[in-house]
Amino acid sequence: MKKALGSLLLAGSLVLAGCGNDAKPEKSDNGGGEEPNKLVVTSFGGDYEKAQMEYLIKPFEKEFNAEVEVVTLYSADALAKLRAQKNAPEIDVVQFSGGQEIQAAKEDLILEMDSDIVKNTGELYDNAKKTNYGPAIAFDALGLLYNTELVKEAPTSWEDLWKKEYKGKVGLVDISNTYGLQFLAMMAKLHGGDEENIDPGFEKIKTLLPNTASVVATTPDMGNLFAQEEVVIAPYDAGYAFNFSKQGQPIGFVIPDEGAMAVFINMQVVKGTESPTLAQEFVNYSLRPEVQKAFAEETGFAPTNKNVEISEELAKVMPYGEEAVNSLVDLNWEVANNNKDDWTDRWNKMISQ
Numbered sequence: 001m002k003k004a005l006g007s008l009l010l011a012g013s014l015v016l017a018g019c020g021n022d023a024k025p026e027k028s029d030n031g032g033g034e035e036p037n038k039l040v041v042t043s044f045g046g047d048y049e050k051a052q053m054e055y056l057i058k059p060f061e062k063e064f065n066a067e068v069e070v071v072t073l074y075s076a077d078a079l080a081k082l083r084a085q086k087n088a089p090e091i092d093v094v095q096f097s098g099g100q101e102i103q104a105a106k107e108d109l110i111l112e113m114d115s116d117i118v119k120n121t122g123e124l125y126d127n128a129k130k131t132n133y134g135p136a137i138a139f140d141a142l143g144l145l146y147n148t149e150l151v152k153e154a155p156t157s158w159e160d161l162w163k164k165e166y167k168g169k170v171g172l173v174d175i176s177n178t179y180g181l182q183f184l185a186m187m188a189k190l191h192g193g194d195e196e197n198i199d200p201g202f203e204k205i206k207t208l209l210p211n212t213a214s215v216v217a218t219t220p221d222m223g224n225l226f227a228q229e230e231v232v233i234a235p236y237d238a239g240y241a242f243n244f245s246k247q248g249q250p251i252g253f254v255i256p257d258e259g260a261m262a263v264f265i266n267m268q269v270v271k272g273t274e275s276p277t278l279a280q281e282f283v284n285y286s287l288r289p290e291v292q293k294a295f296a297e298e299t300g301f302a303p304t305n306k307n308v309e310i311s312e313e314l315a316k317v318m319p320y321g322e323e324a325v326n327s328l329v330d331l332n333w334e335v336a337n338n339n340k341d342d343w344t345d346r347w348n349k350m351i352s353q
Contacts (some may be wrong), residue, residue, distance in 0.1 A: 007221045008335065012220060016234065029275065037055055037065070039067070040071060040092050041069070041071070041075075041094075043071070044073075046300055048301075056291050056295070060342060061110065065120055075097050079109075080101040082094060082104060085257050092270055092278075092282075095266065097266070100335065102334055103164075103337060104133075105131065106136075109270065111276060115242075117277060117281060121287065124287065128264070129266075134266050134268035135266070136266050136304045137266065137292070139264065140239045142261035142262075144147075144235060144236075144256060146254070147229070147249075147252075148251065149250040151252075158186070160228045161233060167211050169211070170208065170232075171222055172214070172234065176216070177348045179235070181331070181343075186261050188200045188202075190258055191204050195339070196335060202314065222236060222273045223249070238319075239289060239300050243300070259327045260319065260332060262330050288305070296308065300318060306326070
């Protein structure tokens with residue numbers, strides 16, 4: 001049985017205040033009985049946020065004499081908040097899991113990292129540091145969830161979704177959800193297309209609809225389908241498989257032989273923060289091996305630091321190690337974001353037929 005990681009993936013040169021960016025003067029350094037410096041950091045709520053509070057935020061506050069305020073925001077909402085507050089940001093560090101960091105960098109909403117501060121990027125897998133705007137702090141993967149009691153043999157391929165025994169028992173997620181969008185792209189890539197030529201993806205998924213029990217937009221909806229045994233298999237992410245299994249559901253997760261779609265959980269510093277150095281120290285702290293190890297064990301999200309060692313059992317259910325990490329397939333977020341409205345219209349027409 002393969003597991004889960006429960007929903008996401010990061011270094012360069014930061015231009016500080018007075019050297020070319022719009023940041024306000026840095027607040028005074030911490031220490032020596034001074035009032036703690038404050039940071040506002042976004043997180044995703046639930047067990048994810050609890051784990052970050054315990055293993056990242058609390059120890060960081062103690063070591064850096066800081067006070068961290070957590071704002072619960074999902075990725076799309078966080079991007080909208082950054083846009084609305086562009087001239088006077090109230091957030092210092094933002095987390096994204098749906099590729100929004102690409103758009104945020106394009107809109108000049110986040111800072112490039114200073115490698116003299118964010119030094120732990122040297123310990124990361126190459127996949128985790130593809131841009132200078134912030135490292136991936138965790139890996140997630142879109143693969144196959146399945147009911148370990150009702151599925152006789154663990155799936156091995158994306159093509160298993162089309163098996164006759166799963167007719168009316170496949171869960172499908174809407175492309176308004178990142179995982180649905182990634183599934184569409186994956187099907188295109190496996191059948192002669194890609195993000196620039198999405199037609200093969202639509203054509204392939206259309207043939208899956210007879211096997212589909214329901215098309216849902218949210219994680220709780222997918223969880224309910226599995227809990228009620230209306231669905232026994234679905235393309236979804238490892239992180240939520242981890243969460244579902246923690247809730248007592250007999251859920252397994254596999255990375256198909258053809259590969260899994262990569263989900264990068266990223267952490268960025270917001271342009272205009274009053275504390276760019278402290279904010280980057282926070283990002284750097286999130287990359288420490290002991291922090292990433294605890295986070296993986298609590299949430300099911302795979303570590304991006306190559307020096308993290310986890311149990312053999314946990315390693316089986318997440319993209320852990322060079323081979324697994326290198327098997328992850330990237331989504332071209334820029335092309336996907338530019339075409340998402342058109343794809344959504346086409347998707348809605350397809351599933352309503």
